[in-house]
Amino acid sequence: MTVLEARNVSKRFGGIAAVDGMSFAVASGEILGLIGPNGAGKTTMFDLLAGSVAASSGEIRLMGQDVTRAPAHRRLAGGMGRTFQIPRPFPELSLIDNMLLARQDQTGERLWANFTAPRRIAAEERAARDKALALLDLVALRRLADEPARVLSGGQRKLLELARVMMADPKVVLLDEPAAGVNPTLLEVLIDRIREINASGVTFVLIEHNIDMVSRLCHRVLVMASGSLLCEGTPQEVARDPRVIEAYLGGTPA
Numbered sequence: 001m002t003v004l005e006a007r008n009v010s011k012r013f014g015g016i017a018a019v020d021g022m023s024f025a026v027a028s029g030e031i032l033g034l035i036g037p038n039g040a041g042k043t044t045m046f047d048l049l050a051g052s053v054a055a056s057s058g059e060i061r062l063m064g065q066d067v068t069r070a071p072a073h074r075r076l077a078g079g080m081g082r083t084f085q086i087p088r089p090f091p092e093l094s095l096i097d098n099m100l101l102a103r104q105d106q107t108g109e110r111l112w113a114n115f116t117a118p119r120r121i122a123a124e125e126r127a128a129r130d131k132a133l134a135l136l137d138l139v140a141l142r143r144l145a146d147e148p149a150r151v152l153s154g155g156q157r158k159l160l161e162l163a164r165v166m167m168a169d170p171k172v173v174l175l176d177e178p179a180a181g182v183n184p185t186l187l188e189v190l191i192d193r194i195r196e197i198n199a200s201g202v203t204f205v206l207i208e209h210n211i212d213m214v215s216r217l218c219h220r221v222l223v224m225a226s227g228s229l230l231c232e233g234t235p236q237e238v239a240r241d242p243r244v245i246e247a248y249l250g251g252t253p254a
């Protein structure tokens, strides 16, 4: 089953076609890599999928629904989560509070419900807290749950971001350079956790420059160059494709 699909999607910024006629489908349960030299259009493609940038043309489908014109929050509610290249947690808030802010549609946010259903709200709060703690545990951050997010290293912020995105129970998660700035020990934790979450049925699409991580995690890889799809295949297939080697050599070094 296809969870996410781009059909001939383009995005122009003035005279530049940052994404130029991209078509691909993401199958349920896969970990798909999106690679390509700097400026290839990967982040713009993520922005188009997540709804933070509007497509100039083409169609984006999430769980079989056309979401091309749906705002980011509707795509989130429809099952798409997203992490950013540079995570920005609220630095003065504790990890647990950062997690709780990532929830969707809490009853307690509706003013009247505070009067009509206080017990339900208390139960929801407890369940959310338990879920947040379980997710912090999953990414090895539970012991820091009450610390402010500013104490985290760059790698720990990436782990917090992965845990945060899982609070909304996404079906497909877009990860923008999860390995960037993560030390080798935490990188192993991150790889294990992505695998574990994937085994529980969550689909991933990841932009990554760390080719070792791509070849260890991804079932399939799309290579972008100059806004278009250059080729696709297993990590091993694309690594030995002469067009890919040429695109990287011709691009601006990272």
Ligand SMILES: Nc1ncnc2c1ncn2[C@@H]1O[C@H](COP(=O)(O)OP(=O)(O)OP(=O)(O)O)[C@@H](O)[C@H]1O
Pocket: 013, 016, 017, 018, 036, 037, 038, 039, 040, 041, 042, 043, 044, 045
């Ligand atoms: N908001 C914008 N306005 C104008 N041009 C933009 C904008 N965003 C991206 N671009 C241009 O679109 C092209 C693709 O950029 P994009 O950031 O999507 O590439 P990328 O593959 O993610 O690169 P990197 O690996 O360096 O993050 C680049 O030429 C970039 O300068």
